[in-house]
Amino acid sequence: MKLLPLSKEIRRSFSLKLAMPAMAFVCAFAVGTSAHAADVASTGQVHILRTQVPEIVSSGGAAVTGALAASQHLKLALNLPLRNEDELDSVLQQLYDPQSPGYHKYLSVQEFTDRFGPTQQDYDTVVAWAKANGFTVVKTTANRRLVDVEGSVDTINRALHMQLATYHHLSENRNFYAPNREPTVDLGVPLLKITGLTDVNPRVNHLIHGNAQQHANALKHANGSGPSGEYLPSDMRAAYYGSGSLTGAGQTVAIFSYDGYYSSDVALYYSQTGMSSSVPVNNVLVNGYSGVCDAGDGSGTSPCDDGEQVLDIVNVIGMAPGLTQVLFYEGSSATDILNQMATDNTAKVISSSWGGGDFGSADDPIYKQFAAQGQTFLNATGDSGAYNSQTWAAPSLDPNILDVGGTDLNTTGPGGAWSSETGWSGSSGGYYKAAGYSIPAYQKTAGVITTTNKGSTTLRNDPDVSAEANFDNPTVSNGSFETGYGGTSFAAPRWAGLLALANQQSVAAGNGTVGFVNTKLYTLGLGSTYHSLLHDVTSGSNPPQAGSGSGFKAVAGFDLVTGWGSPIGAAFINALTTP
Template sequence: MKLLPDSSVNRKNIVLKKSVAALLFASALTLGFAAQATDTLVGANHLLNANLPAAVSSGLAAHAGVMDQTKSMKLGLILPLRNEAELDSLLLQLRDPQSPNYHHYLSSAEFTERFGATQKDYDAVVAWATSNGLTVTQTTPNRRIVDVQGSVDTINRALHVQLGNYRHPTENRIFFAPDREPTLDLAVPLLDITGLTNVNPPKNHLVHGSDLQHMQAIKATHGSGPSGEYLPSDMRAAYYGSGSLTGAGQTVAIFSYDGYKSSDVTLYYSKTGMKSSVPVKNVLVNGYSGVCDAGDGSGTSTCDDGEQVLDIVNVIGMAPGLQQVLFYEGTSAGDILNQMATDNIAKVISSSWGGGDFGSSDDAIYKQFAAQGQTFLNATGDDGAYNSSTWLPPSLDPNILDVGGTDLTTTGPGGAWSSETGWSGSSGGYYSKAGYSTPTYQKLSGVITSTNKASSTYRNDPDVAAEANYDNPTVSNGSFETGFGGTSFAAPRWAGLLALANQQSVAAGKGTLGFVNTKIYNLGVGSSYKSQFHDITSGNNKPDEGSGSGFNAVAGFDLVTGWGSPQGAALINALTQ
């Protein structure tokens, strides 16, 4: 089958107005942030992305006092890509089977040379930081981020802001943020600065069902775990079967805002009777300690690592012969993603987190992943259809594969796929304030229909889905627990499956799959779709919070399950053709 390549690489609907003489910085809404006019020095440089939370600019968040001026903070100064139009053209060629550049991926060094900031600009940012009293804590090989540290007072003076505490308008908590958009006395443009606000705390997409939800989930579940719950080995049997692919020679990376206890992974295997010989190597990013805490960076003795454990065991469960799993841990999404790109070891990357400092500036890293043959998978969330209460970045970025959730039934423990419906918590839909227009791969005939109610203006989610109901166990803080669900389970399962596909593709001399969305959507509208995906046609994702009735799973693409779940060998064969 001839694939239809993108006619253009999707870009966000962001309109930037930037002038030395102007004091008004306009930006499309991204991450729920809004721009405002600021009093600043003539000649100051505005960021290309907005940093001011909408709750602050609108006045909805009441000021709750100034921050301690001596408090030390870590920031990431992010430089924009260079020659981005050329990069977008290259990305189209890399995914077009008719192009001589098809799957001829770049190394990290090659990407930096062609598309990274110049050494002169990068050095200028370093010099600006040090001259303004900031300590440079890390520089990056791709000249993308300059990590710095300084007191609140130093940051206020360097960025011409006043960092303060604010009362969240809808949640019972205090967050910090600047009072205006930062401006810098710097001739070199900056794309973004991370670390200036914690308005969106990191959130994983793991949920514990109520007793009723658990009981309802396990009624039809036929897994090999306690009470018939599903184990990773059941997922391999249901979605791949008895084939010979194991992920041999492949590396999968896992993104995490927190550490884990290796003893909890060991406990999971001992409680379930599963075994694994796949080495898991921890990568501590930008000085992160790796200490597992309550999941909030507090360093408390309680280790809430249920998310981290399930990510590891589910990736390995689908691909039990992996060469290794790299577990990247840190406090900044920008730093973690950037190191994954510059390391360029893992060709499949799974993330089950949202919020934190994930933002629109990360789109540049997703493009670097694609240029290097790396696939980034993201769990969409567990709160139903997107609205202002349920959407969290990086969901809806057009350069990642977004994974929703389903409710799976198998023929028995370790058995084959039997039936599947859309899971009620599966986050999906579209959200104008995310800032992403409909990508070309979603404009193929048959994707957006009156039946599925997808948007022809904005990016739609999810792309695919997998089991995520409240019928999965995990281990947290030394305790084996049941009744968990969430798209946190779906993303690593798909990641493991794509590692199998990479094994087959590499063996055939075709390289790794890289950015797979274009191919998945071409398969979705193709004549063999129902032999490659389980088309899920029932279920609804009415949001848990906010407004909206949600969307229904329907034949073909929908905003609950995307194209559905994988029919292992057939889908792998199609992806690697």
């Protein structure tokens, strides 16, 4: 699938202007201690949920075309905020401080819920409110963070004191639905967000089929085992790990997906490349999702486009061929998928190559739960160059995830060692104020942000690391083996497989899984052994492919095209897993 430039509303909206008159409420106090508490205001027992109206609506960039049919049914997720977030932040610091007695003493789902989840009383209150207002409660969650409900549009409008309207996007010539004003909830406990009230944000994967010229240019630097020298997963293991004995044995990796796939397409990939795998791929259908393979955007339309899903599976396994299993999570809601990954707590490494949809800042509590439980969440940054209003998509830039950019790799030959690497022009990175994330502590350390890399000293910067993503990779889609694909969609699962190798080694040494690696990664990047642990990519740039800005250049050390670079196999794993 070709990735189209992303529209402005995919980023988190902070505008409080409304396209239609809204009920006026005096904001008596901010609810909770979360960084997102400003999104909720309250007067007495009535809560106003901020930033639920998309910016494209509040700014006048969309025209009202009517009301959403009152009889139509929608699935919503009522998100409750965490408790005691200051304490949680302290716990997370201790979990990843080798000098702390709490180092890598991760919490179970129950322990996390008891200490930081909503109270049982608050959760029961939300469930009771939903039922009293005509919703069907579809699912409750073990961490008490989500109440999944279903109801008619009429039920939703009445319960939330707003109307779901249909809109036409004036600049992108497409239609969507959204609230006409910020919802209000007659509820005595706070809600962080209600997911599912709009479909304004297209779901996009970070996979591109290069044109003939892009493909030809990429093949000039490709020395892989595939057709015309394209790279296969086995080439990635050879280049980024080498001939070591780690296989990911005993480990489970999860893959996030908005879409299903054909298992026959995975089998076709292996038969066409001469590769094989005995790793079970087990599907997890979230919240009633059908698992149907569609056009690659979660729309349910034909024909099937599962090139993204296939490449995710084979590249994770290619790097870690001895995994216990791959769990393939499929669903229509990012929030539901992420939360189930956290409450299942089976996979300790999670890879996502999707953006848009209902990804947003309200998912940050889930990323913190991942970190508290020793889970690593990796995210492909995108393929549209440097971030701006048209090229950034959530969840990129969240400080509690590992963001993976792209490179152009050259090896010594088929199945050969790493030879050289440059920054890939499509590698999304940089910083973006409207994403809403301040610079995290691990990027504040002297030497990370410099005048040379031109990073922000106040905002979160991307990417953290990178891997091969040029137009010299094959995949299979709808029964067809195809070449000439690229995108950070390839980079994220490759890093995910490598971290599964690290987990195998770390667990065997009695140190638990590596979990949230960013703090350790940046420490290694600033250390004297950096160049023996990671390939420092110092050439290439990422001009934005839409919107404004000139992009960034890859430079020595950390940069906003490739982050700290790509891994040097066993040396990096040894350093990452040593307390």
